[in-house]
Ligand code: SF4
């Protein structure tokens with residue numbers, strides 16, 4: 001591998017020594033990759049994205065794209081990704097100290113649109129198998145999603161908001177990476193949509209952006225779980241951040257809102273000591289992705305666990321028992337959006353499905369999409 005002047009470049013972290021059991025390429029087929037930026041001797045070789053439609057269909061799912069979603073996905077892969085690359089300024093700006101560099105990068109990240117930013121040093125397990133990087137520091141950027149779009153989930157609005165926030169992450173990362181290169185430092189941006197190379201959650205956890213919740217999503221101390229991440233890695237030596245736990249473990253141990261709400265019964269009752277510790281030394285809650293993912297891929301994604309999570313409303317979590325003061329999402333549980341039969345793994349007893357919170361369940365479906373019947377089927381189009 002060479003740098004931009006053609007000189008050999010050190011690869012700092014690589015997992016090439018251990019070949020993946022089953023690579024995405026072998027699994028999905030080479031043709032399902034979008035060769036927006038092909039590997040060459042001047043860039044770290046990796047595929048930058050795979051068509052979501054191909055991915056979902058390859059797994060037996062149903063890819064549903066509204067025009068707006070499709071436009072964002074295409075724009076991300078065809079316009080944004082090439083902008084993650086560019087020439088590095090020959091003159092390098094020297095920072096007074098790693099602390100000064102860190103402060104500068106954080107200030108610029110917020111200026112470019114991130115809601116929060118954390119910095120950590122990469123460790124080899126931050127990369128997926130078969131991936132590599134030549135950078136040492138990771139900048140984790142957090143951008144919030146709009147909560148109202150998740151008041152009905154799965155729904156076209158929730159699916160669009162998830163993609164919109166990924167796209168927004170891409171915009172912030174473009175600005176930050178261009179700025180880093182203008183300072184005379186190299187950097188790499190993880191793809192917001194498609195195949196990422198970096199395992200985002202542990203990176204962001206170590207960068208002080210929160211702790212893992214029972215639902216398997218990171219909980220930010222003020223954004224809650226309703227946000228998206230993007231990772232930029234760079235050669236700028238920076239001071240790293242400390243962990244921020246924010247009381248997540250204690251809260252999750254006494255709350256099961258997401259577990260009750262999950263339509264796929266994928267969220268566990270208990271922690272799994274055999275699954276290893278999180279960054280704070282706690283046993284992990286292990287979400288059953290074998291149940292979650294098949295549910296998600298049938299429709300417009302899901303995210304009911306994130307929408308239902310009380311952490312981002314923790315100031316009134318005392319009303320868990322039912323005070324009708326807050327809006328919760330409506331999850332079309334027990335039925336599918338498109339007349340498809342229930343998956344067999346939905347084993348939550350019928351009487352428990354709407355247990356939490358009942359407060360918004362008996363009321364008119366204020367946020368029901370206009371193109372959907374109350375039983376979850378799509379309305380017939382009338383011309
Ligand atoms: S995304 Fe949906 S199916 Fe998956 S764990 Fe969350 S609530 Fe359950």
Ligand code: SF4
Pocket residue numbers: 213214215216251252253255256257258259308309310311
């Ligand atoms: S809903 Fe409750 S248990 Fe689930 S992640 Fe949020 S705080 Fe933790």
